[in-house]
Amino acid sequence: MIKTKTVQIGKIEIGGPRFTVIAGPCSIESENQFNQTGQSVKKSGASVLRGGIWKMRTSLKSFQGLGHDAFDFIKKVKAEIGLPLISEVTDARQIEDIHHFVDAFQVGARNMHNYSLLKELGQQSKPVLLKRNFSGFIDEWLKAADYIINGGNENVILCERGIRTFETATRNTLDLNAVVYVKKHSQLPVIVDPSHAVGISDLVPSLCYASAAAGADGLIVEVHPNPAEALSDGDQALTLETFDKMMKQLEKVLHAFDRGLNKP
Ligand code: PEP
Ligand code: MN
Numbered sequence: 001m002i003k004t005k006t007v008q009i010g011k012i013e014i015g016g017p018r019f020t021v022i023a024g025p026c027s028i029e030s031e032n033q034f035n036q037t038g039q040s041v042k043k044s045g046a047s048v049l050r051g052g053i054w055k056m057r058t059s060l061k062s063f064q065g066l067g068h069d070a071f072d073f074i075k076k077v078k079a080e081i082g083l084p085l086i087s088e089v090t091d092a093r094q095i096e097d098i099h100h101f102v103d104a105f106q107v108g109a110r111n112m113h114n115y116s117l118l119k120e121l122g123q124q125s126k127p128v129l130l131k132r133n134f135s136g137f138i139d140e141w142l143k144a145a146d147y148i149i150n151g152g153n154e155n156v157i158l159c160e161r162g163i164r165t166f167e168t169a170t171r172n173t174l175d176l177n178a179v180v181y182v183k184k185h186s187q188l189p190v191i192v193d194p195s196h197a198v199g200i201s202d203l204v205p206s207l208c209y210a211s212a213a214a215g216a217d218g219l220i221v222e223v224h225p226n227p228a229e230a231l232s233d234g235d236q237a238l239t240l241e242t243f244d245k246m247m248k249q250l251e252k253v254l255h256a257f258d259r260g261l262n263k264p
Pocket of ligand 2: 026
């Protein structure tokens with residue numbers, strides 16, 4: 001095992017002894033939806049908020065995110081909740097737009113190979129959550145991280161979010177091999193996104209527990225107050241109540257490994 005370097009999102013340390021849960025909606029849809037979800041996941045024990053402002057959707061007809069229209073209320077909600085925020089940049093020009101109110105940038109699976117975006121993020125000081133492409137080899141993922149690190153930004157967190165296999169019963173296949181491999185071969189912290197990995201909300205909690213048991217540094221989980229009405233990824237979103245239940249069980253799993261949750 002190589003000792004993991006820690007990376008700070010706001011005041012939250014990722015990669016240390018404590019386990020970090022990042023949670024929130026796939027897409028930020030309205031002030032009320034973001035506020036309600038954020039307040040609730042904080043109460044349940046999440047220490048970082050997530051929420052998409054721009055979405056990389058397979059279909060152009062799908063909801064593409066609120067974009068600039070959401071900036072003012074996002075700042076307000078974030079201040080009210082008092083947790084750091086991570087959001088995806090789908091284009092290098094968006095870094096400038098959001099760097100003053102997000103605490104970390106997410107690179108989506110589809111952009112793991114977008115080397116010009118990675119180089120731009122290498123010029124930033126805020127951390128970058130680098131998702132693994134669904135067809136990316138572990139080696140390509142680690143080499144993609146080098147593009148950010150070599151630019152001078154060492155604050156990279158890896159995220160395993162499921163890969164494409166022959167299996168179609170679930171959205172993707174969670175590759176826990178990748179998590180244990182990376183813990184052994186890289187200094188970078190690694191977290192798991194069970195929501196995109198499995199794509200079915202009922203199955204998400206079990207993968208949260210498995211990720212903790214496998215030694216991941218944390219989770220990023222999609223949560224929505226009313227998944228049936230979600231504008232993106234409703235099938236995989238936990239409700240506020242199921243997220244709360246999952247967190248209680250997760251603490252027991254962490255306890256079995258002499259670990260605890262990172263607290264805000
Ligand atoms: C997301 O986090 O909502 C997302 C689009 O994830 P991915 O890039 O892993 O598909
Ligand atoms: Mn999503």
